[in-house]
């Protein structure tokens with residue numbers, strides 16, 4: 157049995173953790189929260205690019221570092237722990253995944269090399285307002301290589317250079333389109349969200365030029381779902397990292413705060429609450445490992461493992477973030493304390509790539525198929 | 529990162545699988561009709577002896593003691609494979625799991641010669657006499673007195689909830705030897721002959737109907753000082769060592785209830801109008817929830833086994849398994865009953881296996897949340913020993929036992 161990350165992967169994780177503790181502690185997320193004109197922590201992002209992080213999992217033939225998903229997983233856990241306000245997830249888990257899984261050799265060559273070189277922030281644009289897209293419910297059209305319609309919300313819409321956009325073609329088939337966002341036919345509109353530490357916006361396409369990524373039809377939808385599965389695993393690690401940070405914050409506060417003549421950490425209601433948070437976090441981490449294994453090994457059960465990782469991590473993070481506020485008492489409900497940063501992030505990640513209910517449906521459908 | 533055995537582990541697993549497959553025809557309960565408890569016990573003893581011959585009765589122990597000199601990982605592999613069958617091993621779980629390893633650690637060479645092998649072979653069964661009417665979670669509160677009389681000790685008092693006491697030949701016991709000191713300091717640990725004069729065992733019927741635990745009365749029972757394990761008044765250390773023994777018992781994520789696969793098969797049943805029970809979105813949501821919990825436990829175990837495979841023994845975090853599994857078993861079993869409507873509370877007209885029937889599992893789960901550490905005590909363990917939070921306020925600390933209310 158070797159259900160663990162390797163020594164090298166753990167060393168990478170420590171390195172990333174040290175970097176983030178040094179360059180992107182919570183004051184960085186807070187700065188983005190407090191300053192509406194800041195879309196992300198540009199200086200931190202630039203340093204990450206210089207360290208080659210954007211291309212860490214991009215194959216060497218496309219100019220990347222050529223490490224794998226497991227390395228991305230440990231990085232994701234640290235990014236989640238630090239709340240680093242950077243466009244890493246949209247660029248790496250979503251945009252690059254879509255190009256890798258759906259693009260032609262030529263498209264991969266061009267696009268991934270630009271990401272690896274730190275020249276492109278990318279994103280995946282799939283939502284069209286309230287609800288989650290399904291093949292018959294997409295309105296944005298791609299006609300003769302031009303896009304018409306609107307996508308919102310889109311993560312990092314205001315700062316992305318390129319996007320993979322889910323659309324329908326002339327025959328009403330779903331398709332994925334690669335779009336350069338720096339063109340006249342693209343308008344952007346910033347959106348306020350519950351989690352201002354991550355950028356959100358709307359993308360409005362009025363005849364913007366686009367390239368088809370792969371074929372239209374069922375295969376495009378399958379690529380989109382596969383991208384979501386991969387992203388679900390990576391986001392699960394971010395969520396677990398955030399949940400672990402919440403637990404640590406609650407433990408630290410509970411040990412310091414006194415009430416009724418003793419530390420609140422000695423009250424069983426608090427101890428048992430934190431024990432339950434720990435249990436949720438451990439189950440989520442263990443399920444995230446399962447997702448990591450499926451993703452890295454290309455296992456057929458990725459849709460099941462990814463959904464399990466996602467649901468488990470979403471529940472753990474939301475519970476940990478809410479209980480962290482609770483343990484902090486009135487202080488936990490202030491703007492000044494950091495608790496709400498995690499609370500906000502836990503909820504925004506819970507809906508970003510589909511709500512827990514949607515992923516639970518996927519679990520049952522996949523599991524049912526496995527049971528003869 | 530993978531779930532694969534190392535080549536050595538795989539080789540051992542293959543050996544175990546082959547051996548177990550050979551035993552199934554004779555010893556697997558599902559290959560027998562309905563057997564009485566006595567018949568099951570006889571079959572279990574025979575199987576236990578075969579295990580010991582093979583070295584599987586205690587994989588990590590040396591060969592001359594009925595083991596095979598294997599690693600902790602090999603012990604887990606054996607358990608994992610054995611669990612796939614329905615062998616009558618339930619009578620020996622505690623015996624071989626806790627009292628016997630403690631005998632090996634604390635008994636004299638001579639005593640070990642006498643007792644270890646017969647226990648591993650299932651010829652003799654051992655029970656664990658810890659809990660008392662006034663001391664369960666708070667084990668330090670035991671009162672059963674042991675008074676020194678020459679070379680002997682004389683025991684008077686009562687134990688309760690002692691699993692399998694009625695079929696046991698020996699037991700390990702903690703007693704109160706000095707009530708004038710604070711509670712954890714005045715206890716002494718012995719092993720006792722359950723057939724000795726003055727020992728009276730009365731089975732207690734459990735809420736789920738079974739009768740596996742007992743109350744045990746001690747009236748002037750003489751125990752030689754040579755049967756003492758550990759120091760006089762040093763019994764607490766031996767008790768802790770006993771409880772630490774099986775920290776990593778392999779437990780199925782199903783908690784011994786119906787597997788999630790079987791649950792899905794059951795819920796998939798068709799109604800007269802052609803709809804399947806699985807069409808209900810609420811049912812589907814529950815299945816997802818249980819799958820997440822079950823997968824979480826299985827993957828948590830896989831992480832722990834990875835540590836074990838590399839020579840690290842699991843820490844107190846292992847407590848989370850039972851906490852999750854027992855509650856899930858209770859909820860899942862209840863929900864299956866829900867989906868049956870009023871009939872959910874009715875037993876079928878054919879005999880049912882206690883373990884896998886959801887009605888029985890639902891009843892048994894209530895006890896599973898208590899036995900071997902209650903949910904609340906397990907949360908305390910996690911909070912204090914894993915998260916480092918302060919211990920509970922102890923109003924009885926440093927007060928002589930005899931002065932406690």
Ligand SMILES: Cc1cc2nc3c(=O)[nH]c(=O)nc-3n(C[C@H](O)[C@H](O)[C@H](O)COP(=O)(O)OP(=O)(O)OC[C@H]3O[C@@H](n4cnc5c(N)ncnc54)[C@H](O)[C@@H]3O)c2cc1C
Pocket residue numbers: 424622656657658659661662663664665666688689690691692741895896898899900901902903904905908920
């Ligand atoms: C099926 C079964 C088999 C058993 N087999 C054996 C056996 O072989 N040998 C043996 O010695 N014992 C055995 N036991 C006994 C078992 O170990 C005890 O029942 C258990 O430790 C609880 O003790 P108690 O029954 O005295 O309940 P109590 O300790 O009185 O607990 C009652 C309630 O109070 C709660 N509580 C107690 N202390 C605390 C605390 N500090 N913080 C929060 N809540 C607390 C408990 O969680 C529980 O909910 C068995 C029990 C069962 C159900």
